[in-house]
Amino acid sequence: MTAIVTPRRAARPGGPPGFGATVRAEWIKFRTVRGWVTGMIAAVVVTALLGLFAAGSAHIGCGGALGGPARTGAACLPAVATGPGGEAVVDSYYFVHQPLASHGSITVRITSLTGKYFPAGGPGSSAQGPAGSAPQPTAVNGLQPWSKAGIMIAASTKPGAAYAAMMVSGQHGVRMQYDYTHDTAGLAGSVSGASPRWLRLTRSGDLITGYDSADGTHWSQVGTASVAGLPSTAQAGLFATSPQYLQISNNELGGSSGSSGASQATAGFGDVRLTGAAAGRGWTGQGIDTAADADYPVQGGGYRQAGGTFTVTGSGDIAPAVPGPGSTFPTATIEDHLVGVFAGLIAVLVVAAMFFTAEYRRGLIRVTLAASPRRGQVLAAKAVVIGAVAFVAGLVAAGIVVPIGIRMTRAQGQYVMPVSLLTEVRVIVGTGALVAVAAVLALAIGAAMRRSAAAVTTAIVVIVLPYLLAMAQIVPPGAGDWLLRLTPTAGFAIQQSIPAYPQLNVPYTPNAGFYPLAPWAGFAVLCGFAALALGVAVFLLRRRDA
Amino acid sequence: MSRMLRAEWTKLRTTAGPAWLLVAAVAATVALSVLAVAATSCPAGSGCPVDTTKLSLTGVQLGQALVAILAVLVISGEYSTGMIRITFTALPRRLGVLAAKGVLVTGLVLAAGTLAVLGGLLAGRLILPGHGFSVAHGFAALSLAHGPTLRAAAGSVLYLALIGLLSLGVAAMVRDSAVAIGVILALLYLFPIVATVTSDPKWQRHLEQIGPMTAGLAIQATTGLRSLPISPWAGLGVLGAWAAGALLAGGLLLRLRDA
């Protein structure tokens, strides 16, 4: 048990102890208090257990009554198409197409875009019933903001295929979209007989360029898309689609209920010119992923050709699928499994605040400052130690609960929004970083306030309470968004795995997992608070007598 | 008992902490209520499903944290200095000491809570009509003469007092103030957070029925009572059960453990 201790370089007499020595000293202080180590381990365990509880508490049933035999669990997993990037997509539309070689173009004039929608039932009934199987709802005339019609070059007619498209939309003017997640604006204004829109797509290998024009002679380029994996014979043609009609109403209790239904868009095309098409092939009309048991509300479709003009009617959407009220089937996100982080975080915040306030309880601070008189350095060393420990705790907890939780959730028949590996890593590592920075914030609050009860309460209230107020919609949504921008809670944005796509008309609410700030921006807000608190703490530490 | 009460009362009024915490609890409650009320508006021509009474009492969510600190420090403060041994030397009946502390915390919180709740309601009464919640829109000005509003207001005051007792019990159990506060805020805040991500509505409802805060704050609802996870008074009863359980466990440990 006896060991000869040779002084490290940092501890050599003659010079002041270096930062490394102070960090080592603080690390020894931390690991020799059993309660703190236990607290950190408890944080990991609680985070994992709560996450798995939340994952395991879902009971999905499907089928029955109209949809065949009742099923539960994994048998209920919806067959959701995934786009080229691996993301879940909705890919339902009507497509009038013919094969296109690796070099060619398609040009059209669009003269009209009209639509109607089918509000289903009253509030509370989410119109998940496929069109046709339920009593026919009455139609209301009107376009959806993101009803769209135009031209498309697609890798194939399979749902989730790679594509690029130029289109007119209900309220967002001309757009170029490709591979579901990309969206570029073109000419503004809506289309009509008096102000038609000319659209063009040219293909050169994998590279597709989109142009628009208001007169058919003056063209401007809207954007280019490199569509990977486009086969030498792709499908080019006209499409129309219209996303679900969605109305969300908030109730008094802070919850919300939505009513939704299918919608249809009909577009008039003229001057269809196709170059690079295989000779002797005509147009084929096809509803893409519009089967009756589709997971997205659709309402028929078709096309008419009269000479050079086409009328195409379609229903559905060509867009990424998102969780929350906009989703038409039960979904979970990978970060749903991280709900336990709040419990773990509270334990971490308690330990972190005490890591400093305990110094004041019995006058230990005077010994500490006698050993390392540079007060800023002591705080920095403590921040390094608690930050590192908290990072590991958060990383381990998230690293356990996310992969296992995803499997459990899927096994129960709940669809988990797929994300790229990079995103999953960002969510897991980001959780570690979030816990670490929150711990440093709590430490700094502890150093500034010196009293454990007040420091712990402040840390929890500034980090957790805003989340609760916003998520449980205790304050109105607008106020909730500001809470999630301006308080340390903003840091939780780092856990958001599905981005809020602007090309979808769905409510991106906090409790559906959408934060008003981008992941790293939100995290930066939390870091800003931690830095501010550290600054105030150093100032007070230097100014006050120990 | 009266000696214990007088001793504890002397302790409370001879340090500045408790008084400041009570002032802070009132200020925080009113401030958050004012913010919540000011951030809410009802644009003309739209139906606003807002429970104006509940909105005006939003501040209780924050005020309860300060009430919890006060109650925790009444016990943990003595443990951290070691003064608890002097207390138990002067008053060897430990349960009596806990009871005396409970009586005083309850009394102080009831007084401060009344001010805080009235402040919140006053903010709602003054600000909300200017934000579209006017009589013309079908929103009556907030008034305690309205039965459900009176119930929500009185219930919120009782809610704060029960939070104080719950905190006292937890502090008697864990003794350390930081840990006690952590446990209490976790108890309060975690149930609703876990409930929001629980996908099964049945579990979600159960969580809201047993969570001390989610159940207790059902007392604030004046509209949509039918869709509440638990009825107002039953919800307050759930919180009462939590407080009673914590006090019981705390008292038992206080008696069994060496001081």
Next chain:
Amino acid sequence: MEATIEVSAVRKRFGPKVALDGMSFQVAPGQVTGFVGPNGAGKSTTMRVILALDAPDEGRALVGGQPYQRLRRPLSQVGSLLDAAALQPSRTGRNHLMWLARSQGLAAKRVDEVIGQAGLADAARRRAGGYSLGMRQRLGIAAAMLGDPPILMMDEPFNGMDPEGIVWMRGFLRSLAAQGRAILVSSHLMGELQDAADHLVIVGRGRVIADTSMRELLAAASGDRVMVRTTAPPEAVAVLRQAGATVIATDPDGLTVSGLAAGKVVAALSERAVPFSEVSAHRATLEEAYMELTRDAVEYRAAGAETAR
């Protein structure tokens, strides 16, 4: 109520560590009983058990014939000072005494009386957090005196006191004992108790090593040796040996004589006209006596540890 403390066969363990191992002793009224032993011997634990702060695993402790929990107004029966630092720092000394007084149903007048008695009048209205250690001790003593109790128990009351304070403390304890109170004072420094305690309970390893009066202890440690200083050592040695004493020359003009009382030594030397400048009975210091006792305890401890293996 009789003013006594009785501790009988108290055992207490904290986890694997045995703190009290059959501690038994009594404290009688009218005298100051010193409670001494090395650090960790169980003095503070014993006092906590007496005050019912810690529950003994076995045995019991009574004050005035009753368990402490049964006392209706405990501070009027036992005054105690355990840890002078155990204060809410933000409360003034006077207010600290005030809540204690309220807890016993005592009037505010009594608070001012004990403040005067403890010599705290100047500091009483300042925050206790700013007190020096000595001032905290005085505040603790004031708290102990609040109920004018017949029994007083103090844990290391000399800690942090300046020499003036120590002298004051000794006189204070003696005067309280003279009023018939039973006083138990612990210390790990015997010197502090030398002129204060009448009786000693010496403890080590959680049990009593010696329970004796101060006089007996010193006499036992001193033996019957007499120191003689003379200008004619050889003559003195001859005379004293003849009188039946054992004589050792300790230095050129000093002799240590045993087996003959001081008075008889003087008589023998005077009779033969042997010159001497000093004859005095050797008086062992309390430290010497204590070291002798605890050395035994240490040896016993080492032997016990070996046989246990």
